[in-house]
Amino acid sequence: MGGKSGQSVIEKYARVPDSVLRDQALSASARCVYALLSRYTYQGTTVSIGHRRIAGILGVHKETVGTAIHELEGRKHILIKGKGKARHVYHLQSAVFGQKQRAGVEEVISSPSRTPRFASVRSA
Numbered sequence: 001m002g003g004k005s006g007q008s009v010i011e012k013y014a015r016v017p018d019s020v021l022r023d024q025a026l027s028a029s030a031r032c033v034y035a036l037l038s039r040y041t042y043q044g045t046t047v048s049i050g051h052r053r054i055a056g057i058l059g060v061h062k063e064t065v066g067t068a069i070h071e072l073e074g075r076k077h078i079l080i081k082g083k084g085k086a087r088h089v090y091h092l093q094s095a096v097f098g099q100k101q102r103a104g105v106e107e108v109i110s111s112p113s114r115t116p117r118f119a120s121v122r123s124a
Helices: 028-039 051-058 060-075
Strands: 078-081 089-093 106-108 117-122
Touching: 028 051, 028 060, 028 089, 051 060, 060 078
Parallel strands: none
Antiparallel strands: 078 089, 106 117
């Protein structure tokens, strides 16, 4: 059989825990922003992505992203590190994320392809 099967592209996905998905105090925008944050966490609990990039991916205004981030922080679904105009680091608080870290595995930054990535290794 020749030709392309249509399965050559690997589709990526995001995990949204029920605690976020079913939180009636969150707007739909906040849930979408959380899903996007979770999409970029890889194996840990930490993600660093700018509001402009989130807005561009989701097709919403940058202010909508900021409002959604504050909703998520206010409901304790994320913890934000960083201040001012600098790129913030978001820590997802759900037990769904960071299972390796809680099992005695440390989160470190690895750069095999010269792009920052979060990876997990056992602590010495």
